[in-house]
Amino acid sequence: MKLVILDRDGVINYDSANFIKSPEEWKPIPGSLEAIARLNQSGYHVVVATNQSGIGRGLLDMTALNAIHDRMHKALTPYGGRIDAVFFCPHAQDLDCACRKPKTGMLQEIAQRFNVNLAGVPCIGDGLRDLQAAHTVGAQPILVLTGKGKKTRDAGGMPDNTLVFSDLAEAVQSLTA
Secondary structure (H helix, E strand, O other): OEEEEEOOEOOOEOOOOOOOOOHHHOOEOOOHHHHHHHHHHOOEEEEEEEEOHHHHOOOOOHHHHHHHHHHHHHHHHHHOOOOOEEEEEOOOHHHOOOOOOOOOHHHHHHHHHHOOOOOOOEEEEOOHHHHHHHHHOOOEEEEEOOOOHHHHHHHOOOOOOOEEEOOHHHHHHHHHO
């Protein structure tokens, strides 16, 4: 099975320092929806793995998160794209849970649910946590320079095998060429 794991905020949609708390705040980065459709058309299953500590902080509830994800799914439809599953960590950082990236619980759950080995699976994110989690499970860390990506690149400390692209569309172009 061909699988790609995407972070959400800063990769698919614009990020916000105040968190994405409603469907109206969810706005796709230009080219990201088309990129996901291209992955689908190339035979990839697309899964989102996203830290959503806004839930644990009381900034949004599950109804709002589901509505945001519903908007994301519906936005893909005109492009012929789909996201096969969304995994999220609802915990605040101070809970030290196993699922919050850079820990690997979410990625391990994806591997189990999809019955795949994550070795070499592209994991695309804009933050160091995304890259670290991918590297730890043997997946291919890919940084996009949207969202927090430029700050992440400039800060250094990324896993040695990290690939860097300007945005999701350019990363997908490389994967599907």
